[in-house]
Amino acid sequence: MRILFVTSEIYPLVKTGGLADVSGALPAALRSQGADIRILVPGYPGILSRLNDAAECAILPEGRLLSGSMPDTGVPVFALEHRDYYWREGNPYLNGQGFDWPDNAARFGLLSKTAAHLASKHSPMEWKPDIVHCNDWQSGLAPAFMHFSETQAKSLMTIHNIAFQGNFSPDWVARLGLPESSFTMHGVEFHGHLSFLKAGLHYSNAITTVSPSYAREIQTHEMGCGMEGLLSWRKNEVHGILNGIDLAEWNPANDRHLAANYDAARLDAKIEVKRALQKRLGLEQNDHAPLLGVVSRLTYQKGLDLIDGCASGIFGQGAQLAVLGSGDHEFEREFLRLAENHPGKCAVSIGYDEALAHQIMAGADIFLMPSRFEPCGLNQMYGMRYGTPPVVRKTGGLADSVEDNETGFVFESASVDALLEAIGRAISCYRDNTAFRRIQKNGMDRDFGWGSSASAYLDLYESLLT
Ligand code: ADP
Ligand code: GLC
Numbered sequence: 001m002r003i004l005f006v007t008s009e010i011y012p013l014v015k016t017g018g019l020a021d022v023s024g025a026l027p028a029a030l031r032s033q034g035a036d037i038r039i040l041v042p043g044y045p046g047i048l049s050r051l052n053d054a055a056e057c058a059i060l061p062e063g064r065l066l067s068g069s070m071p072d073t074g075v076p077v078f079a080l081e082h083r084d085y086y087w088r089e090g091n092p093y094l095n096g097q098g099f100d101w102p103d104n105a106a107r108f109g110l111l112s113k114t115a116a117h118l119a120s121k122h123s124p125m126e127w128k129p130d131i132v133h134c135n136d137w138q139s140g141l142a143p144a145f146m147h148f149s150e151t152q153a154k155s156l157m158t159i160h161n162i163a164f165q166g167n168f169s170p171d172w173v174a175r176l177g178l179p180e181s182s183f184t185m186h187g188v189e190f191h192g193h194l195s196f197l198k199a200g201l202h203y204s205n206a207i208t209t210v211s212p213s214y215a216r217e218i219q220t221h222e223m224g225c226g227m228e229g230l231l232s233w234r235k236n237e238v239h240g241i242l243n244g245i246d247l248a249e250w251n252p253a254n255d256r257h258l259a260a261n262y263d264a265a266r267l268d269a270k271i272e273v274k275r276a277l278q279k280r281l282g283l284e285q286n287d288h289a290p291l292l293g294v295v296s297r298l299t300y301q302k303g304l305d306l307i308d309g310c311a312s313g314i315f316g317q318g319a320q321l322a323v324l325g326s327g328d329h330e331f332e333r334e335f336l337r338l339a340e341n342h343p344g345k346c347a348v349s350i351g352y353d354e355a356l357a358h359q360i361m362a363g364a365d366i367f368l369m370p371s372r373f374e375p376c377g378l379n380q381m382y383g384m385r386y387g388t389p390p391v392v393r394k395t396g397g398l399a400d401s402v403e404d405n406e407t408g409f410v411f412e413s414a415s416v417d418a419l420l421e422a423i424g425r426a427i428s429c430y431r432d433n434t435a436f437r438r439i440q441k442n443g444m445d446r447d448f449g450w451g452s453s454a455s456a457y458l459d460l461y462e463s464l465l466t
Contacts, residue, residue, distance in 0.1 A: 001461055003030065003037040004078075004129035004153075006115045008108065008138035009092055010039065011249075012072065014046045016091060017297055018243070018378045019136060019160050022210070025246040026457070028073040029450035033458055038127070039070070040115055042107065043081035045089055051077055058124040060117065062110055065125075080114050098329070105168040108138040108196065109176040116145030119153035129153050131461045137166030140200030141176065144188055147203045148179055154464040157204035159197070161375050162218050162225045163301065166196030190226065201230055205464050208239045208457075210376035211397035215240030223373060239460060242400055243376040244450030245385065250361075252386050257358035264444040267387055267437065270362065277363030280356075281347035283320050290319040290430045292423070293364025293388065295357045295379055298327030298335070303370035303393060308334055309416035310423060311342070317427050321346045322364060324356050361386045366426045370411075370419045374398045384408065384443030389429075389436075391422045407443040 009015055011024035027037045041047055043066065048054060051068035058065040063082035070077055080086070085107040095101055112134075117123055119132050132155045134142050143155040172194045173183045183189045188199040201207055209215045217223040219232045231238055252270075253263040259276035262269035271287055278285050292314060296302045304325070307314075314321055323335050323346075332350050339348040349356060361367065367383035367390040376397030380390040384401075390408040392398035404410035409429075411422035430436050 001035055001131065001458075001465070002127065002129045003035050003131045003133055003461065004040055004115060004118060005037055005133045005135070006040045006111065006139035006142060007135045008042060008111065010041055010047075010070075013050050013070075014041075014044050014092055016093070018376065021246065021378055022160070022243055023135065024070070024073070025244065025249075025450055026454060027075045028070075029244070029454035030457060031073075031075055033454050035458060035461075038076045038078055038129075040078045040080065040111070040118070042086040042092070042111055043079040044086050044092060047077075047079050048081065051079060054079065060114060060124070063114070065114075078118070080111060082110060085110060104166070105172045105176070105194075108166065109141055109172065112139050112141035112196070113145050113176065115139060115142040116149055116151070119146060119151045120149045121151070122149075130465055131156060133457075133461075134158065134200055134204065136160045137164055137196040137200070140166060140196035140198075141178070141188075142200070143203035143205075144178060144182060144199040148182070154205040154461075155200075155203070156460065156464065157200035157207050159201075159207065159209040159218065159375065161301075162197070162209075162223075162227055163373075165190070165198065165225065165227075167191075167193040168196075170194055198227065198230065201227060201234070206237045206239065206460060207231070207234060208241050208460065210241065210243045211400045212240030212242065213399045214373075214375045214396040217373070217396060239456075241453050241456045241460075242397060243378060244453045245378055245381045245448045247385075247449045250358075250382050250385055252362055255358055255362065257355040258362050262362075262387070264387070264441050267440060270387055273359065273363040274365070277322065277359050278320070280359070281322055281349070282344070283322065283347050284344040286320075290317075290366060290427050291364045292319055292321045293360040293367050293383075294321070294323040294325065294369075295360050296325045296327075296369070298325040298331035300328070301372055301374070303372045303414055303419075304331055305334070306370045306414065306416050306419045307368060308338060310420045311338055311346075313420045314423060315342055315345050317424070319423075319427060322360050323348045324351075324353060324360055326350050326352055361388060364388050365430055366391060366409075366423075368423070369393070369398060370414070371395060371398060372414050377401070380408065381448045384446060385448060387440040387444050389426065389439045389443055391419070391426050393419075401448070403442075405439070407439060407446060
């Protein structure tokens, strides 16, 4: 089975969030289960400079295709080179001021169109996919282009976050070469706009999202972001497959970013990582103060304003808080203020820092993830794997991966009181060494690897081909 996996970011080359982690790990897991999978990504500088053995393999109507492989896993990659569209440093979606690049419709329209081209009979490549697996709005137009071209291939649309839809003004329909007839409710149109995600959800042969709970939630008015009608209409083709995590990349037993390594049988060494973290961040050196960690995009989705509201409750219980994140400037300012007002107890690092993310995951005692919605979430799984039980809101993938009082602490309502109650439970548990060790070990013993999820994707691909 030949699969073209289309994505706009991929760890370790270019990452803004969990989609990169999934794109780095899922194709490798599929390949180890026998799939002939290749990844299509835009040729950003971070990709073209770090791909192994990159060489031209085709000249396309727009741009040039290079083929190479991932530096760590060896998974084959097609990088779409287009100097005007992708040859820019920084964030793949945003300019230096934090606004969307003004030509995003053209940039990701071309990514989608290229995926469809490679699956069509006009492709210059001998290798042609049976399945085109699209991820999020950036490749959402591929199923639409496939629908209007001659292809045998089937398409799968995976939603990693339905809040990001890629909605653009209707003139893009013609500019991108889609037929005008596609601009209807039963096509690419969404509230008067061209919607990349809607196009993918309408024209794909099947839809997945990254947890079973989120698959149900996005079919409701409260959480469907306007796509709930279409999704409920296609409900038999909507599947929830929980993400896995990369067990090699996230392994406390040999994590190179940590001051000490540990596993479930040698949990005592975890305290060394906590001490090093307290030192690095300028927190009071105190083994006994429960250290709460946050690593997150700082956005409304992640419910971080609730943490701000819990601050006095957190510090009143003698706990410390370490936050790493970047995103909305207002949240950034709020957290920086919090750190200023609680020196030695609260440390806030604004920015993107892979090493610090690992150090917080391992050095904190408890991980906080009070998301308002969470399609899957990977950090809570990293937390469990690192013996850092998460406090999570019961939503989406958090509800599907964390068990209250078994592997973490779960609360229901998106309110300061509910979060504070759960944090209180976590802190009391932390102070009872035996109880806390049980929760830590339960989490560390769970298998969050990609094995079973990759099999579920393979089964789904098979079903589309038969
Ligand atoms: P989302 O994709 O919604 O941001 P996930 O939990 O699925 O949430 O994935 C987030 C990924 O990004 C994790 O690998 C997390 O460690 C990483 N991450 C988020 N913010 C930062 C940051 N500021 N520095 C380093 N890594 C970060
Ligand atoms: C999105 C979601 C996150 C999910 C990730 C990978 O960024 O917000 O919940 O884990 O995609 O699927």
